[in-house]
Amino acid sequence: MSTRSSAAPTSSAPPSVQSALPPHGEGAAGDRFIQHNLEAAWPADLPAVDERVLLGAGRALLRADATGIGRTAWPQVFPPTGQAVTPAFATASFRIQAAIARRGTSPDTAVVHLVWAGTDRGGAFTDLRVTDWHFTRTSAKKGAATWTAQPRT
Template sequence: MSALPPHGEGTAGDRAIQQALDTAWPADLNAVDERQLLTAGRALLRADATGAARDQWPAYFARQETLAPAFAAARFRIQAAIARQDGAVDRAVVHLVWAGTDRGGTHTDGRITDLHFTRTTPTYTEEEPAWIPQPGT
């Protein structure tokens, strides 16, 4: 595994983090599922952290207490992400490493979030997501 960059490296370290994730956790999903999960996982994390576009995930956020977003969209970035099976072919986890500056001005990188999804349909179309997030994970 390649060495991880030091905290505070900024965007220069993101590639090394992505490579470390890819090496440590080999791919086990087909390309369509992986692409759908990564797109959904990134959007869901951004919505959760920044409050932006939470309305695109009504079932996910309806079951959670709605809190004020802790991060401004301009001060939030996803450093790396992978999607992998989660114990069965109809379950997956999106593992995200991200950075953000909170409302108090504290910047932290290397934050880790795992979002779990289940398959809702066996079809692979770009129009209909095949995966839905599981609240509370």
């Protein structure tokens, strides 16, 4: 006669811990996991139209900041200096991995959190870089609100 034990075997090994982030260097395939984790960590708190507008502006600002392309569209953030800007990151390797827009410290402020990857001028590739852009809501004519990017301090 045989008996079976329903008790689980005991082990001194710790349970396996799985990272919520994709492995380093996963490439674009890992971006959806980063986006999911960013959204889970900070649930949406803005109207969808505001979030859409802010995400577009935040992405454009980051691209302008990292690659130098499009800076003239943001004179309040990138004042004209009269000198050419050498981009810090190659346009071809620049990629936004994830982005969210959330309410700031007051109802009329917002922040766009971006996680991105790129190859710098020295040829070093880095992913999971984080940049925040802050915005202030201003009232335009006819009651429409607009979001204005704030210069970095």
